[in-house]
Amino acid sequence: MAENSIISDSEREKIWAGRGVARNKSVLSTWLAELARLIWALNCAGCNLQDTDICGNCIATIHHENYPILTAQDDMLAVSRTFYQGAARNIILKFKDHKRLDLEPFITGEMQKLTKKLVQENHSTLATYDKIAIVPAPSSRKNISKRGHWPTQKLSTSVYLAVKDAFPEAQIRHIALLKNSAKAKKQVKIQGADREANKKGNVQLAKLKYHQHKKFLTTSHEPTSDATVNSDNVLFILVDDIFTTGATIKGCKTMLDTLGDTKFAITFAKTESNE
Ligand SMILES: [Zn+2]
Numbered sequence: 001m002a003e004n005s006i007i008s009d010s011e012r013e014k015i016w017a018g019r020g021v022a023r024n025k026s027v028l029s030t031w032l033a034e035l036a037r038l039i040w041a042l043n044c045a046g047c048n049l050q051d052t053d054i055c056g057n058c059i060a061t062i063h064h065e066n067y068p069i070l071t072a073q074d075d076m077l078a079v080s081r082t083f084y085q086g087a088a089r090n091i092i093l094k095f096k097d098h099k100r101l102d103l104e105p106f107i108t109g110e111m112q113k114l115t116k117k118l119v120q121e122n123h124s125t126l127a128t129y130d131k132i133a134i135v136p137a138p139s140s141r142k143n144i145s146k147r148g149h150w151p152t153q154k155l156s157t158s159v160y161l162a163v164k165d166a167f168p169e170a171q172i173r174h175i176a177l178l179k180n181s182a183k184a185k186k187q188v189k190i191q192g193a194d195r196e197a198n199k200k201g202n203v204q205l206a207k208l209k210y211h212q213h214k215k216f217l218t219t220s221h222e223p224t225s226d227a228t229v230n231s232d233n234v235l236f237i238l239v240d241d242i243f244t245t246g247a248t249i250k251g252c253k254t255m256l257d258t259l260g261d262t263k264f265a266i267t268f269a270k271t272e273s274n275e
Helices: 009-016 019-039 056-062 086-097 101-121 123-127 141-147 151-166 192-202 207-212 247-256
Strands: 069-073 076-083 131-136 171-174 178-180 203-205 234-243 261-270
Touching: 019 101, 056 076, 056 086, 069 261, 076 086, 076 101, 076 247, 086 101, 086 234, 086 261, 101 123, 101 151, 101 261, 123 151, 131 151, 151 171, 151 234, 151 261, 178 247, 203 207, 203 247, 234 247, 247 261
Parallel strands: 076 261, 131 171, 131 234, 234 261
Antiparallel strands: 069 076, 178 203
């Protein structure tokens, strides 16, 4: 199976071409959102209030004071913008599954703010790395084609742009380095430890991406015992839409840790408990 079929050629070009094109793309999506608003009378994606894409009340529930939501997991810090409930849940579900692409500027804007906050609060850790790779959690080709887009990759593009802004001197790349193995079972049917084992066993390196970025990803020295010197390692920042049990992130981290240091994960929303 061709691994590159997971995203279209044009989509990939936009990602590799870097921020210039991505900026145009975000201008385009803002423009498309405006157009959609003119053509269809939109309801609030959070609460169905008429004639608005997201109402002030729903934005207020997402901008709550406990921000960012932090989850420490192993030697990694996961940050989330909001809890996965109420308006936030409706908004992310409508963006993902109901093709409310007019929500993209709001969601990616929130991801950028979250990334800036993460960078500010962990600047000294990030600054020890010369190479940073932003990696979206994988989605199956089936889901991408069913939805007509890859939501996680849109989120990770916005994270990439925010990190690049913060570290203009570093080498920053956005690489869809992970994929689900073809044998992955349906995640919704699997709970808890089984789900964790399933995810861990089924996240793989996308070999084509690995070979495209091999030089960037390959470290020239063995890891050193001096924790302050990371300049030869790649720092990975994982991006996903929802943090549920942490199993997906853990599976991704296990795979990426074979190539570098996975210290941060950024997700739009987190479920309230880790059940
Ligand atoms: Zn609302």
